[in-house]
Amino acid sequence: MSFLSEKPFMLAAGGTGGHFFPAEALARELLDRGYPVTLVTDRRGQAFGGTLEQVPVHRIHSAPPGAGFVNKAKAAVQMGVGLLQARALMRHLTPAAVVGFGGYPSVPTVFAAVHSGVPALIHEQNAVLGRANRMLAPGVRHLAVAFPEVSGLRDADRAKLVRTGNPVRPAIAALRDAGYAAPSADGPIHLLVMGGSQGARVLSEVLPAAITQLPEGLRARLHLSQQCRPEDLEGVRAAYAGAGLGGLELDSFFHDVPQRLAACHLAVTRAGASTVAELTCLGRPALLVPYPHAMDDHQTANARQLDAAGAAWMIPQPDFTAETVAARLASLLAAPDTLAATAASAHDWGTADAAARLADAVTAMAEAAAAGIPSTPSTRTEAAE
Template sequence: MAAEPTSTKPIILAAGGTGGHFFPAEALARELLARGRAVTLVTDKRGHAFGDSLPEVPVHRIRCAAPGGGLVAKIGAAWQMGLGLLSANALMRHLEPAAVVGFGGYPSVPTVYAAAQNRVPVLIHEQNAVLGRANRMLIAAARRLAVAFPEITMIKDDHRAKIVRTGNPVRPAVAAKRSADYAAPAGDGPIRILVMGGSQGARVFSEVIPEALGRLPEAVRSRIHLAQQCRPEDLEAARARYQGMGLGGLELESFFRDVPERLAACHLAITRAGASTIAELTCIGRPALLVPYPHAMDDHQTANAKQLASAGAAWLMPQTEFTADALAAKLGELLGSPDELARAASAAHGWGMADAASRLADAVLAMIDERNGANGNHANAKEAAE
C-alpha cells in the first residue's frame, strides 16, 4: 500500500487582512501555482482575494478576533475564535489539504489549529525578528517555522529545530529590481533621498526631516532630491516647511505607486523598520536610516532594525533620538561619505533574499514530501507485517 498522493490536494494559505501578512502569502501563491499546485486562501472578514492576477485562488472567510480589551471583549473574542475553529475544521474535512501555511496574525489561528487537529502538516512563516504572539500560540502545532531574519527571539529552545530561513517574499516588481546596481552620489551630482513611513506616512518624519535638512549647508541642500511620503493631513504643512529651502527637487505624496522604481533610484532611504520594508530594501540593496515605530507589538521593529544595522546595511535611530539636530548630523556624516553608503548598499544586497518565495515553496513541499514519506514507510511496514 503506497502513501496517499497529495499533489492534487490544495495547499491552504492562512493570512490576515494586513499587507505584511498578505504580501508574502500572495508571493507564495504565485510560486506554488507556477509549480502546478492548487492553492486556497483562508482569511478573515478584512481579507480580500489576491486580485485580478490570481483569480483562480478560491477564498474562504472564517471568524476570528484578537484577544484584548476588557472581560466582555475577551469573551467575545474567544467566542469568535471558537466559531472560526468550527468553520476551519469543516473546511479541513471538505478540502483535505496537503498542507497549511500560516502567515501570522490572529486570523491564521483557527485554521492552523484545525490543521493540527486533522493531522495536516503545518508551516508557519514569521516576517519579523521577534516571533509574533499568534505564531507563539501556533509554533507547537507547526512542523516548520520559516523565518526572514537570521536570529529570532521569543521562541523556546526546543522549537528552534523547526526553523528554516527562507526570507520574506516581496512583490514581483521589487524582485525585478534586484539587479539594479547602486551608484553612490558623486561630486556635485544629485543626492536622492526617499522617505517612507508606512502606508499612511509618519507625522514625525514630516516634522523632523524638514528641520534637519534646513540645518545642512546650502551646497548640500541644493543637491538633495527628496521624495517623501506624508500623511494626507500633513501634506500642506510639510510643503510649507520645505518652501524656500532650495532643495534640488521635492516630491511630496500621500502614497507612492512606484516604490520599486524609487527604491532602486535612491541613494538613501529614511523609513520605519517593518518586515516588508526591510525585505524590499534588502532585496534591491539600498542603505537606510531606520526609525522603528515605537508602539509596534513587542517592539519588533527595533529588533528588525538592530539586525540590519549589525549587518552593516543600515543605521538605527530610535524615535526618541530622532531630532532635527541628530538627523542633520547623521545626514551630514553619511552624505559626505559616499563610500560608506556604497558599503551599506552592498551589505543590504547581500543580506536580502530575492528568491524568498521559491525558498518558501521549497520548504512547504519538502514538508509535504517528508510527511508522505513517513506515512509511506509506516504503510509499507504494516503491509510487510501482514
Template structure:
C-alpha cells in the same frame, strides 16, 4: 501527477498586507508549479482579489483579544466558532498542507490542521515571533523566517522537531526585478536622491523632523538633495511649505507612491520605518537606510528588525526618541559626505536581502511533504539554516 500532488495547499493569513502579501507570493509560486491553492482568512480580511481568481477564498471567524473582560470573552467565542469552521473546512478540502502567515485569523486554521495531523508550516516576517505564531509553533513542522535570528522562540519549542529555515520575506515582482540594479554612491557635487517613506500613509514624525533637519545642512549640500517624501494627506501642505524654501535640488511630496520599486532603485539613501515588508524591499534592491522603528509596534518588533540590519552594516538604527532635527542633520551630513560609507552599506544590504523568497518558501512547503522542491530563482540567494542558528540567543 500523483494523488498527493493534486491535493490543495491551504494558506491561512491575517488580512493586513504584511501577512497577505507573502501569502499571495507563495500562492503564485505554487500555482506556477502546478499545485492547487486555497486561502483562508477572516470575514474582514482582504483576499487576493482579481489578481488570482483561481485561488478560492474561504472566510472563517476570528478575532484578536480585545480590551477588558468582555472583549476577551467575545474574542474567545469568535475564535472557538472559527475553530469549528476551520475543522469542517479542512475535513472537506483534505489539504496536503497548511501554511500560516501570522495574524489572529490564521490561528483557527493552523490549530485545526495540527489537531488533524496535517503538516503545517509557519512563516514569520519579523525578527520577533508574532503572537499568533507563538500560539501555533508547537503544532508546526517547519518555521520559515526572514531574519537571521528570531526572538520569542521558546526553549521548549526549539527542543522539538520543528525545523527552522530562513527563506526570506517575499517582495513584489516589480521590486524583485530591481535586484540587479547597481548602486552608484553620490559622487563629488552630484545629486543625492533621498527617499523618505513612513508606511503607506507616511509618518507624521518624518513630516515634522525632515524639514527641520534639512534646514540645518549647509546650503551647498541642500542644493544637491532631491527629496522624495511620503506624507500623510493632512501633512502635505505644511510639509511642503516648510521644504519649499530650503533651496533643495528637487522636491516631490505625495501621500502614496505608486512607483516605489523605481524610487528605491534610484535612491542613494532612504529614511524609513522598519516593518518587515520595508526591510525586505530595501535589502532586495540593496539600498542603505536610516531606520526609525515605529515605537508602538507589537513586542517592539520593528526595533528588532532594524537592529539586525544595523548589525549587518546595512543600515543605521535611530530610535524615535532620538530622531531629532539635530541628530538627523548630523547623520545626513556625515553620510552624504562619505560615498564609501553609503556604498559599503548598500553592499551589505544587498548581501542580506533576497529576491527569491517565494521560491524558497515553496521549496520549504513542498520539501516538508517530500515533494520535489524545484529550482530557486536566478538570483541564487536561497537561505537555509537550522534552528540553532536562527534562534541562537533569541529567546526572551
C-alpha cells in the same frame, strides 16, 4: 507532483499587508508550479487580486483577545466557531499542507490542521515571533523566518527553523541586480523618505527641520522624494519652501516605489518587515526609524539586526531630532564609500527568491508527510531569545 497536484495548499492569513502579501507571493509561486491553492481568512481579509483571482477564498471567524472579561469571552467564542469551521474545511478539502502567516485569523486554521494531522508551517516576517505564531509554533512542523535571529522562540522549536526570507513584490525582485552607485562628489543626491501607513507624521515633522540645517551646497544637490499623510502635505511643502533643494516631490502615495528605491542613494524609513525586505533585496542604505508602538516593538528588533549587520543605521524615534538627523545626513552624504559599503551589506543580507524558498519548504514538508517520514528544514538558522 501527482499527489500534490490533487490536493490544495491552504494558506491562512489576515487582511493586513504584512501578513497578506507573503501569502499572495507564496500562492503565486505554488500556482506557477502547478499546485492548487486556497485561501482562508476572516471577514476583514480580502481575496487575492489580479492574476490570482482564481484562488478560492474561505472566510472563518476569528478575533484578537480584547481588554476585559467580556471582550476576551467574545474573542474566545469567535475563535471556537472559527476552529469548528476550519476543521470542517480540513475534512472537506483534505489539504496537502497548511501555511499560516501570523495574525489571529491564521490561528483557527493552523490549529485545525495540527489536530487533524495535516502538515503545517508558519511564516514569521519579523525579528520577534508574533503572538499568534507563538501560540502555533509548538504544534507545527516547521517555522519559516525572515531574520537570522528571532526572539520569542522556545528552545524546543529551534530545530523547526528554516530561513526563507520575506517575499517581495515582483517589481522589486526584478531590480535585485540593478546595482548601487554612490553619489559623485558634485552630482545629485537622491533621498527617499517613506513613513508607511502608520506614524509617518514624525518624519514629516523632523525631516524638513533637519534638511534646512544642511549646508547650502549640499541642499542644492539634494533631490528629495517624501511620502506624507494627506493632511500633512501642505504643511510639509511649506516647511521646505526656501530650502533651496535641487528637487522636491511630495505625495501621500508613490505608485512607483520600486523605481524610486532603485534610484535613491539613501532612504529614511520605518522598519516594518516588508520595508526591510525591499531595502535589502535592492541593497539600499537606509536610516531606519522604528515605529515605537508596533506590537512587541518588533520594528526595533528588525532595525537592530540590520544595524548590527552593517546593512542600515537605526535611529530610535526619541533620538530622531532635527539636530541628530541633520548631523547624520551631513556625515553620510559626504561619505560615498560608507554608503556603498552599507548598500553592499544590505544586498548580502537580502534575497529576491524568498517566495521560491518558502514554496520549496512547504512542498518538501507535504511530500515528507505523504511518505510518512519526518521532514527536515533544508536551511537551518540560529535564533536567539
